[in-house]
Amino acid sequence: MEVFYYMVFGILGVVVAATELSKSNKDRINTSSTFNGFKNNYLFVYSLMMAGDWLQGPYVYYLYSTYGYGKGDIGQLFIAGFGSSMLFGTIVGSLADKQGRKRACVTYCITYILSCITKHSPQYKILMLGRILGGIATSLLFSAFESWLVAEHNKRGFEQQWLSITFSKAIFLGNGVVAILAGLLGNTLVDALALGPVAPFDAASCFLTIGMFVILFTWTENYGDPSENKDLLTQFRGAAVAIASDEKIALLGAIQSLFEGSMYTFVFLWTPALSPNEEDIPHGFIFATFMLSSMFGSSLASRLMARQAPRVESYMQIVFAVSAASLLLPIVTSFLVAPTKEKGGSISFAGCIQLLGFCAFEACVGLFWPSIMKMRSQYIPEEARSTIMNFFRIPLNIFVCIVLYNVDAFPMTVMFGMCSIFLFVACLLQRRLMAIADKPKTEDWVAMKERGSEAEPLNI
Template identity: 60%
Template sequence: MEGYYWIQFGLIAIVCAMLEMQKMGTREKVTMPQNFMAFRNSYLFVYSLMMAGDWLQGPYVYALYQHYGYTTGDIGKLFIAGFGSSMIFGTVVGSMADKYGRKNAALTYVVTYIASCITKHWSDYGVLMLGRFFGGIATSLLFTAFESWLVAEHFKRGYEAEWLDKTFAKAIFLGNGLVSIVSGLLANYLVTDMSLGPVAPFDAAAIFLAIGGVVIMFSWTENKGDNSENTSVQQGMKQAYEAIKNDKKVFYLGAMQSLFEASMYSFVFLWTPALGPNGEDIPHGMIFATMMVACMVGSSVASRIMSRSDMKVERYMQLVFLASAASLAVPVLVGNMGFMTEGERGGSMTFGGKIQMLAFLVFEAMVGIFWPSMMKMRSQYVPEEVRSTVMNFFRIPLNLFVCVILYNVALFPLSAMFAMCSIFLVLAAFLQKKLETLANVQSHKYVPMEQTFP
């Protein structure tokens, strides 16, 4: 019965999202040229397919490893291998994307992720470990190559800068919201209703990735970093390092991204034990769908905020980080007030769990605002010639932190983990304030004398 209500909820959410997208699209067609709309819709179609390939796998990775009989420790090592692969190889593939082309990098993402999906058909630990390495490389490309291609292609075609903000918001609305819900429902249907086993979602993911790869191959043009022809991969990595070292805005931006995403990925592992610390029977499917709807709401809010000229992204993101910190501090307060011990195994979610659930929905809404807003700031501050490389440099501390968390997750209480995430987010707000101050100083630095007086 729970599964029925989960599917019903998901379908309602999908219908609401489609209506919202249709309403937003109708308003924009009045002011945006048709060629831009075609370009954006083509990108959003591909991006949605790529995200579907990622979301279909998420709910059943852990379950598949359990199905093959591996212990929690063995599974933890597999996850560490994925994040470690992203950390070690991500910067290299990012630099190669800048030199050899973002379209080629996108196709590499398709190939490596399909290879990762194929390895799931074997229960051999070594083969599964190889799949995690492929998956780590693919993840680095997913969150860098596509955005880099979009930004370069957008400006190469001469489109207005503010239109890029709307593309970012729609990409998150679709890819991290609507597509995630549809993918979760499809994965559940394949495994539960069709009884195809936990490997079925990975096969479906490979199909979506292959379709997207064909579209990329025949419809995308190639773009590279500005100096890519005369720059080796090693030189590109050095240029990216110099850009981060010499430009405080880029450094602050990267630090904020690492702090927020480290908290976000830690949250992915922490929310289940937080809502059911005593083995309570919590509706995982309903909770996941609800969180994704909250993320969609956040991305829709971001679209409206970024369209206002009086709302600077550098300013409102300070509030986003602080609200995120406050929401992840709620489990700390709940634990200290004794709500964590009131439940029982097999029982329903406790009152403390429901309070945390509301806080987690706020956090997911902030995630929905964070992604398009961070994309906007990266398009403004990160150098075009080494964009993919710089973005992957940002992911090194993120992946390192998540690896450490996974390796030591049993050593710390949940409240300590959430407190650490909350501190990270407060620090991100502080860095955002410094970025705003620096950006304001530099924007007024070269104002002509005659413009400073009436």
């Protein structure tokens, strides 16, 4: 079965290379040299930030286990991280709108570096503090940087369509190339050089430190709404009102929570799904294959967003439908393929089918990130961008905490079925978003016409 892994990885590699190299002028957007310099600076910083994040991911659970903690204790540490992201991350995100997005990005670096330092201690309380700091940092990673980019892009007067280039390249590099390289670097530090499971966290601190200095010396500050001195409660209330009063923002938040909730659940489930009988599977190689699939998705997204048609709101319906179908494969194979009770060995035939489905899901993940970023840049108001984006993460973090707490309570087929239902609902909500995307323009035109007719008698 080892040939199967290499075959899937090789085919995906060829597809990604062909997709990138075959881009025509229709698939590219002409930009200026000034914008390219701005874009490359952001991509360099974002890649460093993602390197700091990806280096840690594969070794968090392993590090805790080497300190002698069991599954229950480790689960509580993970729950603390997501809970921290839900509670404190929202506050920090609101401060980013008020105190400045550049400061928030620097805060991300400092917070995550401190979280990495705590990994040197085997004491549970210190590790818990590290998870709390890591949860805060994660919220900033997925809100402050994007908020700074959108505000700075608009402030410098660049074309709105050029944002899609930065979004797609950021995902292609940060969630693809950097993820694969970080996995290889982490494997070298831990296995080849035998530096121990803390080494990737130290390497992450180095990348975060470099990125922090680049931010300090090359980025300018921007704010959400500097004209008003609002307290946090007022910001929360304004963000809640914006979500409640604009159906497009509410739909976008629901779609994001449903997809990301399914994605994080998939992260916990893919290993036991592919090795239900403790089959010997190459976790690192499969992870690299998933990242290659994500690269294909982001490359495809850059092509789609460079064209006028189909619109993002339109093709994302297909993305959610495909992702829902791909996570149904574990359920389908459980009925069609007779399960084996033999322990160990290589991946089963059912596992091979599921792996292909999981690669399709990861390709959808690669399509999702730049596309949702573009829709957020269109629909979320600038003055409360970070606050609203962290509001979107509240239901996501609640859902992930519940899944983590009850991960052993339900069969995997039930968990995958739940994720598939969530993704199908996201498809329906995306269809609704597509339907109302042009409504405000029509309503504004009607309102302007009515106001104009009302004003005519006053001019007589």
